[in-house]
Amino acid sequence: xxxxxxxxxxxxxxxxxxxxxxxxxxxxxxxxxxxxxxxxxxxxxxxxxxxxxxxxxxxxxxxxxxxxxxxxxxxxxxxxxxxxxxxxxxxxxxxxxxxxxxxxxxxxxxxxxxxxxxxxxxxxxxxxxxxxxxxxxxxxxxxxxxxxxxxxxxxxxxxxxxxxxxxxxxxxxxxxxxxxxxxxxxxxxxxxxxxxxxxxxxxxxxxxxxxxxxxxxxxxxxxxxxxxxxxxxxxxxxxxxxxxxxxxxxxxxxxxxxxxxxxxxxxxxxxxxxxxxxxxxxxxxxxxxxxxxxxxxxxxxxxxxxxxxxxxxxxxxxxxxxxxxxxxxxxxxxxxxxxxxxxxxxxxxxxxxxxxxxxxxxxxxxxxxxxxxxxxxxxxxxxxxxxxxxxxxxxxxxxxxxxxxxxxxxxxxxxxxxxxxxxxxxxxxxxxxxxxxxxxxxxxxxx
Numbered sequence: 001x002x003x004x005x006x007x008x009x010x011x012x013x014x015x016x017x018x019x020x021x022x023x024x025x026x027x028x029x030x031x032x033x034x035x036x037x038x039x040x041x042x043x044x045x046x047x048x049x050x051x052x053x054x055x056x057x058x059x060x061x062x063x064x065x066x067x068x069x070x071x072x073x074x075x076x077x078x079x080x081x082x083x084x085x086x087x088x089x090x091x092x093x094x095x096x097x098x099x100x101x102x103x104x105x106x107x108x109x110x111x112x113x114x115x116x117x118x119x120x121x122x123x124x125x126x127x128x129x130x131x132x133x134x135x136x137x138x139x140x141x142x143x144x145x146x147x148x149x150x151x152x153x154x155x156x157x158x159x160x161x162x163x164x165x166x167x168x169x170x171x172x173x174x175x176x177x178x179x180x181x182x183x184x185x186x187x188x189x190x191x192x193x194x195x196x197x198x199x200x201x202x203x204x205x206x207x208x209x210x211x212x213x214x215x216x217x218x219x220x221x222x223x224x225x226x227x228x229x230x231x232x233x234x235x236x237x238x239x240x241x242x243x244x245x246x247x248x249x250x251x252x253x254x255x256x257x258x259x260x261x262x263x264x265x266x267x268x269x270x271x272x273x274x275x276x277x278x279x280x281x282x283x284x285x286x287x288x289x290x291x292x293x294x295x296x297x298x299x300x301x302x303x304x305x306x307x308x309x310x311x312x313x314x315x316x317x318x319x320x321x322x323x324x325x326x327x328x329x330x331x332x333x334x335x336x337x338x339x340x341x342x343x344x345x346x347x348x349x350x351x352x353x354x355x356x357x358x359x360x361x362x363x364x365x366x367x368x369x370x371x372x373x374x375x376x377x378x379x380x381x382x383x384x385x386x387x388x389x390x391x392x393x394x395x396x397x398x399x400x401x402x403x404x405x406x407x408x409x410x411x412x413x414x415x416x417x418x419x420x421x422x423x424x425x426x427x428x429x430x431x432x433x434x435x436x437x438x439x440x441x442x443x444x445x446x447x
Contacts, residue, residue: 026171027164034160038153042146049145054114057132058105061118065103065130069120072128080130085122087129094119098127174198174206178213185217243269275390286401288323290435295320296350302328303348307335315351321435326398330406331355333395334427342425353431363410363422372396372408395427403436404429 068080078085097104098119108115119129181197194210194217246265252258296314303312331348334357338346342359349356373392392408399406406429410422 024165024168026168027161030160030164030167031157034156035153038149038156042149042153045149046142046146050142053142054107054116057116058107058118061116061130061132062103062105064132065118065120065128068130069122069128073123078128082132083128083130085126085128087127087131089131090119090127090129091117094129095127171206178206178210181210182213185213271390286397288326288401288403288436290321291324292319292321293324294318295353295355295431298324298327299331299348299350299355302331303335306332307339307346309344309346310335311345311347313347313349315349317350318352320353320431322402322404322431326402327431330395330398330402330404330429331357333391333398334429337391337395337427338425353433355429355431356426357429358411358424358426360424363425364408368392369408369410392427399429401436403432406430 064080065083068078068083071080072078091106091108094104094106094117097106098121101121103120104118106117106119108117113133116132117129119127122128177198178194181192181194184192185194194213195207198206198210246262246269249258249262249265252261294317296317300312300314303310335346335348338357338359338361342361345360347356347358349358373396396406406427408425408427411424411426412420412422
């Protein structure tokens with residue numbers, strides 16, 4: 001259950017990790033939308049202004065052709081600028097309108113400055129036309145308008161980027177605070193609340209997410225505590241009948257059946273004691289009794305007394321502050337696991353504050369390497385086909401009480417390709433540089 005809780009919180013932390021690029025993604029999104037809107041509005045405004053100017057030019061050309069027509073009909077002379085009679089360059093579309101007896105205007109746009117045409121039928125059957133270009137002043141106005149639109153669009157995009165950075169940065173900071181608090185919860189700090197960690201006055205979806213994570217953590221914590229209490233109660237209740245069973249087995253007459261019964265009774269008593277120890281470690285109530293010891297000398301003496309066949313190498317002696325009883329428990333559990341699931345020779349190396357236990361067996365299973373030891377993992381997934389048992393779980397729990405770090409890895413030849421079978425397994429205990437007082441441990445005066 002504890003591993004399940006850690007995986008859930010870790011999944012939340014990974015999802016919250018989008019904060020690293022959130023501000024830039026949000027800024028880019030706002031800038032893109034702003035650019036699209038600015039371009040669309042610029043096109044609409046440019047086209048509307050151009051159409052309006054062309055309409056004005058056509059109206060002006062229409063007024064001029066009317067004046068030119070009256071002057072021509074009164075004086076009989078063509079004395080108005082830019083007017084011609086039966087101009088051969090008159091656009092076909094405009095000529096068709098005039099031949100219907102209508103006065104009309106026409107805009108000829110051939111990629112450059114548009115040409116403005118106006119034509120009117122005369123009483124004598126001829127066609128009077130007026131040809132003028134788009135004025136320079138109108139072209140300058142359009143250029144100034146386009147420049148203003150370009151400056152406005154650029155300012156809009158830059159402003160959108162700045163707004164995205166501000167909004168994204170605020171949201172990113174809140175998510176980072178939530179991820180940090182969730183990491184602390186996953187690390188076992190029960191007094192941390194994600195909602196309080198992110199702070200803020202205005203409530204948003206981040207607060208809802210933080211509240212949901214807090215509720216999930218509380219529910220899982222309660223289930224873990226209930227599980228621990230049930231496990232401890234069951235193990236405690238089993239101690240008395242198991243002790244009685246072992247005592248009764250010792251009274252049986254000598255023989256192979258008696259040896260089998262006594263062996264199973266002792267194994268059951270060991271299992272009950274291990275379950276009780278796991279329950280105590282899960283409750284986080286265990287405290288180390290710290291003493292100063294020479295690590296290499298301590299390990300060599302205890303390992304040799306436990307199993308003379310184990311090779312011990314002290315490459316660098318170091319004085320450490322730790323709990324000798326708990327350190328011995330971790331060391332013996334690692335040796336027992338190597339002897340049960342690995343293959344000889346078993347080697348113990350001490351280098352400074354690091355103790356390494358290595359065997360030459362089939363290696364640790366991948367799920368243990370990925371998620372650490374778990375008492376719930378049994379079956380063929382283990383390298384010996386019998387599960388991890390409680391030994392590695394207890395070793396990891398005692399290492400936490402010592403403020404140490406226990407890691408597991410498989411040993412492969414240097415430069416071996418992926419998929420190469422391991423040549424053994426190595427468990428490495430990293431003792432802290434300073435006394436682990438943050439675990440509630442306390443020093444014990446030497447005798």
